[in-house]
Amino acid sequence: IVLTQSPGTLSLSPGDRATLSCRASQSVSSYYLAWYQQKPGQAPRLLIYGASTRATGIPDRFSGSGSGTDFTLTISRLDPEDFAVYYCQQYGSSPPTYTFGQGTKLEIK
């Protein structure tokens, strides 16, 4: 399964709403779709699992949705600390595979 994220780069201002897309080449269980945030020089941080459940400590301005082949990460009102690269990842079983999308860079406009 290939995960394609769009856009490659998203230029927005603090306070804007951000919508990031993750499209799978074939249907993916929403139970097995996660999103991560990575800031420069830092390790990735888990944001969302099960396509829509926020990980511990993640602000409620982050939300995930989707099913089948189309998944979305939405940031309702951008905070300056939200400008980073975002990755989706899917887990597939039999045999286990853990594919990442290529990432979306969210930059300050």
Add this chain to the structure above:
Amino acid sequence: QVQLVESGGGLVQPGTSLRLSCAASGFTFSGYPMHWVRQAPGKGLEWVAVIPSHGTNQYYADTVKGRFTISRDNSRNTVDLQMNSLRLEDTAVYYCARDVGRIGVFWGGLDPWGQGTLVTVSS
């Protein structure tokens, strides 16, 4: 607190070997699968390998299969990545990450991640 610390990175020549290690603390290590994920300079994340909680049936990305071996020592709370026949394209920051496992019906993702260790393959 839950912590993962990688070590063992460095500069090596193509065709040689290197062993990375990840030390875990702050959680019951033997209860979780563990992963290695890498990131080439300026590039995205690439999943490398996973080892289940009790070490059976490891799985690898096609790009490293047959060259890399993931192992773990639950008595020492460590997970290692033995990398053989290294290639220029293996140059990356290597992260270890805990697989959260099942949360109800969901797969819980990878959390936390270590700070990474840089492997540079160059002649």
